[in-house]
Amino acid sequence: MNWRVSIGSMLVATLISVAAAAAPGSKSQLAKAGDDAPSVDVELVIAVDVSYSMDLDELAIQREGYEQAVVSKEFLQALRAGPNGRVAVTYFEWSASTDQKIIIPWRLIDGPESADAVAAEIMKTPVRRGSRTSISGAIEFAMPLFDENPYRGLRRVIDISGDGPNNNGVPVAGPRDAALQKGIVINGLPVMVKEPSFATMDIDHLDWYYEDCVIGGPGSFVVAINDREKFKEAIRTKLILEVAGRVPERRIVPTADGEPRVSCTIGEKIWQERWGR
Structure with a gap:
């Protein structure tokens, strides 16, 4: 089942308790017997939207949010609580179906020093922007990255951010599935x-679109950012939950069953109606 979490009243103390409660005995089919690759608790692909609908301030806050999240005490506590006490992370930026750029190749985070190194690496690359929004392209780009990872995780997760629906490349449902x-x-x-x-291709209820059309898999969830001031807090919340392997424990709402509440091809339809291509 998929879940949605609102960050509005979530306290740091709750995040710490969630991280500390990470179940060290949980295993995944991905941790194969006899696999000689070093083990990590999660292989995490961070896929970050840099389309033109994101303004420069949002792009900067987004970068800073990830940089600050990986060195936060809550993140490091969640890291230590895992069965291996380490995670593998790669970070790329995306826009159109053919526009993805790896900012950080696979890196191991196993404590404060490696977390500091990843944080510094996030910030050293100049902020850029690209045209169109292809969530499907981002997922297609992310999948083979796991095969290139020298580490093997108990879980494999794609963490995808964005401020609009898919409007370029193949429809999102295929790559998601x-x-x-x-x-x-x-x-x-x-x-x-x-x-x-009209100018930015935004839609109402983007969180519903993400819940019903983008996310999936056991324990998958959405953290919606409704307040610019909560941007960095949302990123930190999400990374902590992913590293801890936990489903949010407060203000949980199961996503709708059956037909999506927002059409999974709404972005393509809007683009076609406005520009006819």
């Missing part, structure tokens, strides 16, 4: 800090 068939979990970070506008 392909990832789920590989045992990959997809979590979502929909950015909803601006009112929907």
